[in-house]
Amino acid sequence: MSPSPVFSDLSPAEVWQHFATLCAIPRASKQEAALRAHLQDWAAQAGISAEVDAAGNLLLLSPASPGCEQVPGVILQAHLDMVCQKNSTSPHDFSRDPIQPVLRDGWLVADETTLGADNGIGVALILAALSDRTLRRGPLEALLTVDEEAGMGGARGLSPDRLKGRLMLNLDTEAWGEFYLGCAGGMDVDIRRDGEPEPLPAGWTVCEIALRGLRGGHSGVDIHEERGNAIKLMVGVLHDLAAHVPYRLVSLRGGTARNALAREAFATLAFPEALDLSDWLAGQQAGLREHLRGIEAQLSLSITPASARDMLGAEEQFVWLASLHAAPHGVRRMSRQVPGVVETSNNLGMVDLQPAGGSCNFMVRSLVDRGAEALADEIVSLFALGVRNHRCALSGAGYRFLRADHSWRTCAGRAGGGCLGWRLLALAAQCIERARSRLIFPESQRSTAGLPGFSAQRPRMASQRASPSLLERSSFWAKAGKSRPRRARSSLA
Numbered sequence: 001m002s003p004s005p006v007f008s009d010l011s012p013a014e015v016w017q018h019f020a021t022l023c024a025i026p027r028a029s030k031q032e033a034a035l036r037a038h039l040q041d042w043a044a045q046a047g048i049s050a051e052v053d054a055a056g057n058l059l060l061l062s063p064a065s066p067g068c069e070q071v072p073g074v075i076l077q078a079h080l081d082m083v084c085q086k087n088s089t090s091p092h093d094f095s096r097d098p099i100q101p102v103l104r105d106g107w108l109v110a111d112e113t114t115l116g117a118d119n120g121i122g123v124a125l126i127l128a129a130l131s132d133r134t135l136r137r138g139p140l141e142a143l144l145t146v147d148e149e150a151g152m153g154g155a156r157g158l159s160p161d162r163l164k165g166r167l168m169l170n171l172d173t174e175a176w177g178e179f180y181l182g183c184a185g186g187m188d189v190d191i192r193r194d195g196e197p198e199p200l201p202a203g204w205t206v207c208e209i210a211l212r213g214l215r216g217g218h219s220g221v222d223i224h225e226e227r228g229n230a231i232k233l234m235v236g237v238l239h240d241l242a243a244h245v246p247y248r249l250v251s252l253r254g255g256t257a258r259n260a261l262a263r264e265a266f267a268t269l270a271f272p273e274a275l276d277l278s279d280w281l282a283g284q285q286a287g288l289r290e291h292l293r294g295i296e297a298q299l300s301l302s303i304t305p306a307s308a309r310d311m312l313g314a315e316e317q318f319v320w321l322a323s324l325h326a327a328p329h330g331v332r333r334m335s336r337q338v339p340g341v342v343e344t345s346n347n348l349g350m351v352d353l354q355p356a357g358g359s360c361n362f363m364v365r366s367l368v369d370r371g372a373e374a375l376a377d378e379i380v381s382l383f384a385l386g387v388r389n390h391r392c393a394l395s396g397a398g399y400r401f402l403r404a405d406h407s408w409r410t411c412a413g414r415a416g417g418g419c420l421g422w423r424l425l426a427l428a429a430q431c432i433e434r435a436r437s438r439l440i441f442p443e444s445q446r447s448t449a450g451l452p453g454f455s456a457q458r459p460r461m462a463s464q465r466a467s468p469s470l471l472e473r474s475s476f477w478a479k480a481g482k483s484r485p486r487r488a489r490s491s492l493a
Contacts, residue, residue, distance in 0.1 A: 004020055004023065004024075004100070004101060006101050006102060006103055006108070007019070007020045007101075010108075012128065014128045014131070014132070015121075015124045015125055015128045016124070018123070018124035018127040018128055019117075019120055019121060019124040020101075021038070022035070022116060022120040022123060022124060023098055023099040023100075023101055023110075023115075023116065023120070024098045024099075025038055025098070026094055026095055026096055026097065026098070027080055027081055027082055027116070027120075028081060028082070028084045028094045028095065029081040029082075029084075029146075029147050029148070029149045029150035029151075030081070030146070030147055030150060030153070031081075031095060032056065032080040032081050032146045032147075033056075035080055036052065036056070036058050036080065036144075036146070039058060039060075039127075039144070040052070040058070042127075043060050043130075046130070046131050048060050048061065048062050048130055048131075049061040049062075053157070053158065053159065053162055054157060054159070055145075055146065055147075055153065055154050055156070055157025055158060056146040056147070056153075056154060056157075057143060057144065057145045057146055057154045057157070057158055058080065058142075058143075058144040058146075059141065059142065059143055059144075059162060059163075060130060060141065060142035060144070061139065061140070061141050061142075062130045062139070062140045062141075062142075063139055064137065064138045064139045064140075065135065065136045065137055065138075067136075068136055068137055068138050069138070069139075070138075071137065071138030071139075072138055072165070072166040072167060073138050073139035073140070073141060073164055073165035073166055073167075074137070074138065074139075074140055074141070074165050074166075074167050074168070074169065075141045075142075075143055075163055075165035075167065075168040075169070076125075076126045076129065076140065076141070076142050076143070076168075076169050076171060077142075077143040077144075077145065077168060077169070077170050077171065077172075078119045078122030078123045078125075078126055078142075078143075078144060078145075078170075078171045078172055079119045079122075079123075079144065079145045079146065079148035079149070079154065079172060080119075080123060080144050080145065080146055081146060081147060081148055081149050081150070082114060082116035082118065082119070082120060082149065083114050083116075083118065083149050083218075083257050083259065083260060084113075084114060084256070084257070085113065085114045085216070085256050085257055085260055085263070086112055086113040086114070086256070087112040087113075087212070087263075087264065088210070088212070088264050088266070089112065090112035090113060092112065092113050094113075099113060099115060099116055100113075101115060118172070118218075119148070119171070119172045122171030122172050123144060123171075125171055126142045126144070126171060127142075130142060139164070139165065140165075141163060141164065141165045143158075143163065143168075145158070148172075149257070149259065150258075151188075152405070182338075182367065182407075183407065184220070184365040184366055184367050184372075184407055185365070185366060185367075185369055185372055185405045185406045185407030186363065186364050186365035186366060186372050186405055186407075187363075187364050187372055187373075187376055187405070188258060188361060188362070188363050188364075189361070189362040189363075189364060189376050189379050189380060190359065190360075190361050190362075191359060191360050191361075191362075191379075191380075191383050192357070192358070192359045193316070193319075193320075193357055193358055193359075194356070194357040195312060195313060195316045195354075195355060195356055195357045195358065196313050196316075196356075197310035197311070197312075197313075197355030197356050198248075198310060198311050198312070198313050198314075198355065199309065199310055199311075200248075200250075200270055200308055200309055200310060200311055201272075203272075204248075204270045204271060204272055204273075205270070205271045205272075205273065205274045205275070206250060206268065206269070206270050206271075206305070206306045206307055206308045207268070207269060207271075207277075207303050207304060207305055207306050208266055208267065208268045208269075208303065208304050208305075208306040209234070209237065209266070209267045209269065209281070209301065209302070209303050210264070210265075210266050210300075210301070210302050210303075210304070211230050211233055211234045211237070211254075211264060211265045211266075211299070211300070211301055212230075212263070212264050212299075212300050212302070213263075213296070213298035213299045213300045214227065214228045214229075214230050214233075214261070214262070214263040214264070214296055214298070214299060215227050215228075215261075215263070215295070215296060215298075216260060216261045216262070216263035217260070217261045218259065218260065218261070219258075219259050219260060219261055219345075219347035219349060219363055219365075220259065220365060222261060223261075223330060223331060223342060223345045223347065223365075224331055224342050224345075225295070226292075226295060226330065227261055227292075227295055227296065228261075228288075228292050228295065228296045228299060229261055229262050229329050229330075229347075229348060230254050230255065230262040230263055230264050230265035231254035231255055231262045231265050231324070231329075231348050231350075231351050231360075232262075232324075232327075232329050232348060233265070233288060233299075234252070234254060234265035234266075234267055235252075235321060235324045235325050236325065237267075237284050237288075237301070238252075238267055238269075238321055239321065239325050240284065241269075241277075241280075242321075244280070245271065245275060246271070246272065247269045247270065247271050248269065248270045248271075248311045248312065248314070248317065249267065249268075249269060249270075249311060249312045249317045249320075249321070249353065250268035250269060250270055250306075250308040250310070250311045250312070250355070251266075251267070251268045251308075251353060251354050251355075252265070252266070252267045252268075252320075252351060252352075252353040252358075253265065253266045253351065253352050253353075254266065254350070254351045255348075255349045255350040255351060255361075256350065257349060257350070258347070258349040258350060258361045258363045259347065259349065259363055260347075260349060261347065261349075262348070262349060262350070265351075268306050268308060270308060270311050277303055278303070281301050281302075281303055282301075284301055285299065285300060285301040288301070310355040310356075311355055312353065312354075312355050312358075313355075316358075319383075320353055320358060323382055323383050324348070324351065324360065326382060327348060327362070327379060327382060328346050328348075328375065328378065328379065329346060329347065329348045330345060330346070331344075331345045332344040332345055332346060332366075332371070332375055333371065335367060341367075343366060343367045343368060343371060344364075344365070344366035344367070344368065344371040344372065344375055345364075345365050345366070346362055346363065346364045346365070346375055346379070347362065347363045347365075348360065348361075348362055349361050349362070349363055362376070362379050364376045364379075366407060367407050368407060369406055369407050372407070
């Protein structure tokens with residue numbers, strides 16, 4: 001396969017050549033087989049041992065450089081899959097189409113789709129390190145896990161005895177010069193209900209309201225920025241509409257991934273008579289933009305004709321819209337131990353309501369396991385209360401906790417104490433300073449005052465990241481230095 005010309009001038013060339021390959025081969029969660037097979041072939045040609053474990057993870061092993069056989073082995077870890085999101089106007093098919101990257105204002109982006117830099121750039125860095133014959137190092141292992149974005153399936157299925165290295169570096173992070181000494185746990189709450197379709201009365205008018213243009217983002221990284229959630233905003237629009245004119249709900253769709261902030265939502269509505277809602281909709285758009293001033297400048301609302309044969313039952317419509325309107329989304333509680341860090345949050349990531357039934361998904365995260373459990377229970381109770389109060393049929397209704405990860409907390413004591421987190425922080429700083437002074441930075445960049453870009457403040461807890469596997473919990477990745485590689489991001493971020 002020939003890489004996109006957009007990569008031709010990027011440096012370091014070998015890293016970006018590998019990333020170009022990752023863009024060319026579709027790699028949605030649970031669909032990593034084609035990429036894994038390609039990397040196995042690449043490893044065979046490079047003389048690198050390759051194995052696939054029972055969970056589908058790819059393990060690559062490159063022996064130590066001559067004379068370095070006794071140097072402790074290092075494991076580099078990243079995940080093969082990516083979050084697959086696109087604008088509704090994009091024809092992109094993540095199961096077969098390559099990502100189309102473009103350079104824009106110094107950023108590598110993908111128009112109307114996610115780029116897959118999470119965690120493609122980490123995989124590319126690992127492959128470049130494996131094939132670099134100029135490095136003098138001990139044995140180098142690569143653990144490339146699968147299904148990270150859809151439930152940590154690869155990490156969960158990893159056998160503890162598969163890896164031999166002494167140290168592990170996880171290359172799935174956004175922060176520069178920061179150490180992660182804690183991680184949130186969480187769970188998914190999946191709400192599903194069956195419904196009884198009602199036929200659309202003759203002569204009714206059907207239209208679709210679309211809410212587009214939100215920034216979106218990662219529900220674990222950006223939840224504290226109060227970006228708009230298209231599902232919640234659309235439900236609010238429908239709630240206001242019900243106070244002015246009668247309508248029936250034909251469908252409601254929003255969001256494409258459980259761990260992404262919903263960027264778009266679409267509601268198909270039926271009215272007893274033709275209405276001109278353009279002025280009302282323009283007022284709604286202006287009100288939402290004012291409410292989200294400085295955050296969602298591109299928010300838009302539009303209406304187009306549509307068609308339908310069935311609609312939701314009146315009681316089903318009320319239960320769903322009232323419950324979604326009252327459902328929590330965003331930050332629930334900030335940490336009192338670590339200032340500026342979110343302790344508990346929730347993302348209403350996806351909804352799909354149809355006349356025959358509907359579903360929605362909530363992703364709950366917390367530094368405190370009890371906090372996640374309490375918020376998840378509140379969500380379940382909210383929907384159960386709506387069912388009981390309106391005596392809707394319970395057939396097919398219910399919820400399930402799709403997964404539950406335990407939080408990993410470190411102490412938040414003062415530097416210099418006996419806290420394991422601070423001891424790890426100090427040890428990591430010493431190791432990087434030693435490597436920096438000996439191997440990495442020229443004399444002009446050395447400093448006796450400390451690491452450039454490094455600040456010994458309270459340990460930062462990754463309170464808005466999904467909890468890692470037991471293997472990942474024993475490691476951390478630190479970066480320091482003033483120079484950074486070429487930036488990569490998604491145009492959907």
